Amino acid sequence: MPAAEFDYIIIGAGTAGCLLANRLSADPSKQVLLIEAGKKDNYIWIHVPVGYLYCIGNPRTDWLYQTEATAGLNGRSLRYPRGKTLGGCSSINGMIYMRGQARDYDTWAQLTGDDDWTWTNALPDFKAHEHHYKLDNGIDPAIGDNSRFSDLHGGDGELRVEKQRLRWEVLDAFAAAANEAGIESTDDFNTGDNAGIGYFEVTQKSGWRWSCAKAFLRPIRHRKNLTVWTESQVERLTFDKTEAGATRCTGAIVRQSGGAVTVRSKGEVILSAGAIGSPQILQLSGVGPAALSQAHGIDVVKDLPGVGENLQDHLQIRAVYKVQNAKTLNTLANSLFGKAMIGLEYMLKRSGPMSMAPSQLGAFTRSDPNRAHANLEYHVQPLSLDAFGEDLHPFPAMTASVCNLNPTSRGHVRITSNRFDLPPEIAPNYLSTEEDRLVAAQSLRQVREIMAKPAMQKYKPQEWKPGVEFQTDEELAKLAGDIANTIFHPTGTAKMGRNDDPSAVVDTKLRVHGIEGLRVVDASIMPQITSGNTNAPTLMIAEKAARYIQSGT
CATH class of the missing domain: 3.30.560.10 (Glucose Oxidase, domain 3)
Known part of the structure; x- marks a missing residue:
């Protein structure tokens, strides 16, 4: 049976993946596949705001990770929730809308040498998907004319932001x-x-959680060029050599209830599995520290020492x-x-x-x-x-x-086996x-x-x-x-950086160094963690990435 073929394959239907699926499928000539390891978001406690209490620690919605015992925590190990459902962490998180500080993005631009990541140039990408309550009808009776907010906030995007x-x-x-x-x-x-x-302002609408699945997927499920797979876990990526001798990512092997399925991409494969999942999939595919791949019997595709390193958290x-x-x-x-x-x-x-x-x-x-x-x-x-x-x-x-907000401690995410169904080692x-x-x-x-x-x-x-x-x-x-x-707030495990930075995993267009047709688009690309909650910055990253992909850069 021939492999299913798509123009874009997005791995992970979390915060970034949902937005990317929305933006990339807007072109009806492009076939888009969105792959999610978890189930559909039809669990009531996803939608009631206080339901995070029943989603975190629940295998229905959470990967159930644990950290390694940490010396700084006097030998304790922590529960490490990550969303496993449509919407990803936006379906189980604290719903706080927080961009961080301008200096965060100006520092990214300085570290990477690309001014597109400055606060000034990131702001339009924050506003593009924002539906802020202060811009409803231009007036909030509590504070009067809200025209000053229009320079900072968006009023007609998909992501609803409200006061509590x-x-x-x-x-x-x-x-x-x-x-x-x-x-x-x-x-x-x-x-x-x-x-x-x-x-805090929150990503809610009329007292309900407003996840990224609600914001970006539900309105477009009618699109015939968008395919969404749930309960489908990626085992590894696939690669070929081009005529010029370069390595190109061609797709992925996906485990479903009926067995393994191979999918191929005519355009790009986009990893949006988060700061734990994305480095894990790269390492399982032979993209990462060569010694780690070899230790687990995985053929080295690209030696990238930074994959899984630079883990930062609040x-x-x-x-x-x-x-x-x-x-x-x-x-x-x-x-x-x-x-x-x-x-x-x-x-x-x-x-x-x-x-x-x-x-x-x-x-x-x-x-x-x-x-x-x-x-x-x-x-x-x-x-x-x-x-x-x-x-x-x-x-x-x-x-x-x-x-x-700005911890100097650094950790890592590393596979402990060549099995895709075993959790990686998480050491913050x-x-x-x-x-x-x-x-x-x-x-x-x-x-x-x-x-x-x-x-x-x-x-x-x-x-x-x-x-x-x-x-x-x-x-x-x-x-x-x-x-x-x-x-x-795990971030940084596939960090963005210059071509001459040996610890960088992706360039400033989020393309994996040394691999054609493969990008990482999620919180793992942050060179440094933002000064606040990380969901809103991840959406900004995805907004930029969608433009890069659509323009062929």
């Missing part, structure tokens, strides 16, 4: 305390300078404070009556705790005043628990999680540098400073974790290792 449908008095008090500590309020984290404190340190005289989710959701009221509010209004993103209030600030830019991000929540997915504490409390190496440990200690002190301000005192905050007995940098850094967890 709830507020909490205890979070408002934290924001006021942060003001007293010198952190100014902001009404927009996405101007290129996200310093300030305010409620590690959040969760400081928990007991409070008094405050309404928190701990007390609201720890009774049958409270749960019933929460469910009723969502059913009638699509608001309340069931519409909540995992974090509601955000802040960006500096860990010390000598830094030129905000290097900390706060995720503040009116709740507390021992670990993600566990029961809420039986006492009223709030959590201020803080992460280092958190808190492995002195700078990261110092920032961790400084961030915990800053939380204490905010909690001590007058605006919080009516709630009588009492530090429960890490505990006031820990004071020195060394003690706080060690405690950070005990209580910190990932925010699920």
Whole structure:
């Protein structure tokens, strides 16, 4: 039976893959195949915002990865969620819309030598798919004329961005305390300078999660030139030699319930399997460190030492404070009556705790005043628990999680076998540098400073974790290792770079070095992690890539 043939084969129907499928199939003369290892997104908890609690750690929607034991976390291993369904991580993530800082993209341009990646040139690609609520009819009654937002935001794209449908008095008090500590309020984290404190904007529509599958796939499922395969996992890529002697990616071998199927590409193969999946597939295909391929009996197609290296992630340190005289989710959701009221509010209004993103209030600030830019991000929540997915504490409390936006620790993703169905080794190496440990200690002190301000005192905050007995940098850094967890932002494992950069995997048009017909388009191409949540930057990357592919560059 001859191999199925397409113009474009997109591997991974996550954030980037969904947008690429939309853009590339807009040309009816091109046949596009989108391959997803997970199932369709017809699981109710994908769509209810609080449903991330039932999607993460669920084999229906999550790859169920674990990290290696990490010295910086005092020997702990972490659960490492990655979306496994249409929409990928956008179907299970925290829904926060955050572009990062202008300096992130200007640094990418400097590192790669390509000005197309500057903030100025990235902004149109952010706006191209954005449907921002502040541009609905040009006016938001709360703030009046919104014409100034049109320079920064898009109003007619596919990705809906809305304000959250709830507020909490205890979070408002934290924001006021942060003001007293010198952190100014902001009404927009996405101007290129996200310093300030305010409620996060989210990728929701009328109280429902608005994943990339909803935004980019559902409106185009009628296109006859778009084929979507679910429950189809790529075993490896295939390659041929051209007449000129170059190596060209020709397609992939895909495992489905009926066995292995070979698909061929007349144009390009695009890897959008994410910062874990994309390097894994490259390594399984013989594209990566030659010694790694040889160790697992895989023929070396291209020796690219950077594949799977340069792993960067945001590690959040969760400081928990007991409070008094405050309404928190701990007390609201720890009774049958409270749960019933929460469910009723969502059913009638699509608001309340069931519409909540995992974090509601955000802040960006500096860990010390000598830094030129905000290097900390706060995720503040009116709740507390021992670990993600566990029961809420039986006492009223709030959590201020803080992460280092610009970690200097670097890790890796490496296959441990030539079997496609075994997970790779994921070693983030958190808190492995002195700078990261110092920032961790400084961030915990800053939380204490905010909690001590007058605006919080009516709630009588009492530090429960890490505990006031820990004071020195060394003690706080060690405690950070005990209580910190990932925010699920892996990036950098197929980094973009110059042709003379031996650690670079793709060029500035996201073409794999030394391989024709193959690109990587997802968060793995980031040379450095962005200063914020990574879903919005991944969409910007995909928007650029679609233009490169369509123009033949």
